[in-house]
Amino acid sequence: MRRLGVLAVCLALASPALAQGNAQSLASIRAELGALATALEGLRAELIGGGGAGLVAAGGVGALARMDAIEAALVRLTAQSEALENRINRVVADGTNRLGDLEFRLCELEPGCDISKVGATPLLGGGAVAANGGGASGAGVTGSAPALAMSEQADFDRAKAALDAGEYARAAELFAVFNTTYTGGPLTADAQFYRGQALQAAGDVAGAARAWLEGFAGAPDGPRAPESLLMLGRALADLQQVPEACAMLTEVGLRFPGAAAATEAGAMMRTLNCQ
Incomplete structure (x- = not known):
C-alpha cells in the first residue's frame, strides 16, 4: 500500500526534527507523533478490514511486521521527546535558580540593597518568573518582538x-x-x-x-x-x-x-x- 510507504517517510522525517528546536517546538513534534500514531492505527484497521486479499496486496504478513516496527519507533520517539522536554525544564530551573542565588549575593554586596525587596528572577528563555531560589516549571514560549510603545x-x-x-x-x-x-x-x-x-x-x-x-x-x-x-x-x-x-x-x-x-x-x- 502506498499509504504505508508515505507513513514510513513521515516517521523518518520526524526523528531529526527532535533536534531542530528552532524550527519546531517540542509540543508540535509530539503532536505530529500523535498524529502519526493515529494514522498508523487507521491504516492497521484498514489493512485488517480488507481481509486476506487486502493483506496480500499490501505485501503479506511482512506489512504487519513493518507496521509493528513503525509503531515501536513511534513509542521510542515519543519517549525521547518527553525525556528531552523534562531535561530542558530541569536545565531552565537550575539556571534560573543559579541566577537568583547570584542576585542575592550581589544584593548583599550592594550598599543599601534590601534583600527582602529583591524581585523574582526572570525564567531563562522567557515566560513566567520564578521565585529566587525556587524551581521553574518549564520554558515559556516566546513570540514575535513587541512593537515600541508610545514615547x-x-x-x-x-x-x-x-x-x-x-x-x-x-x-x-x-x-x-x-x-x-x-x-x-x-x-x-x-x-x-x-x-x-x-x-x-x-x-x-x-x-x-x-x-x-x-x-x-x-x-x-x-x-x-x-x-x-x-x-x-x-x-x-x-x-x-x-x-x-x-x-x-x-x-x-x-x-x-x-x-x-x-x-x-x-x-x-x-x-x-x-x-
Whole structure:
C-alpha cells in the first residue's frame, strides 16, 4: 500500500526534527507523533478490514511486521521527546535558580540593597518568573518582538543621552524608570546593559553587576546577552568574587563561542587564573 510507504517517510522525517528546536517546538513534534500514531492505527484497521486479499496486496504478513516496527519507533520517539522536554525544564530551573542565588549575593554586596525587596528572577528563555531560589516549571514560549510603545524610543534616547554626557547617576535612574515603565519591551535588554554601564561609571559596581545579571536573565539568547554576561563576570572579579567571575566568563565561551565577547572572556580568564 502506498499509504504505508508515505507513513514510513513521515516517521523518518520526524526523528531529526527532535533536534531542530528552532524550527519546531517540542509540543508540535509530539503532536505530529500523535498524529502519526493515529494514522498508523487507521491504516492497521484498514489493512485488517480488507481481509486476506487486502493483506496480500499490501505485501503479506511482512506489512504487519513493518507496521509493528513503525509503531515501536513511534513509542521510542515519543519517549525521547518527553525525556528531552523534562531535561530542558530541569536545565531552565537550575539556571534560573543559579541566577537568583547570584542576585542575592550581589544584593548583599550592594550598599543599601534590601534583600527582602529583591524581585523574582526572570525564567531563562522567557515566560513566567520564578521565585529566587525556587524551581521553574518549564520554558515559556516566546513570540514575535513587541512593537515600541508610545514615547518608548524618546525615553530611551533621553537616558542614553544622559549616559553619553557623563551624567551617570541620572542615566542609571532614567534607565531604571525606563525598565519599570516598558518591562519586556524591545529596548529592555539595551536599557539594562546601559544601566549597568552607568552604575559602574558612578562607582556602584555591585549595582552594575545586578543590572547585567538582570539583563542577561531576561534575554539569555538576545543580542546583548554575550556582552552582559562578560560585563557581569568582569564586575564580579572587581568585587573579588573570583570563582563566580570565572563561572560567568566560562559561560560566555560555552554559550557564545563565535562572539567577540567570548574572546575577551577567555583573555580575562587567563588573567584571573581561572581553572
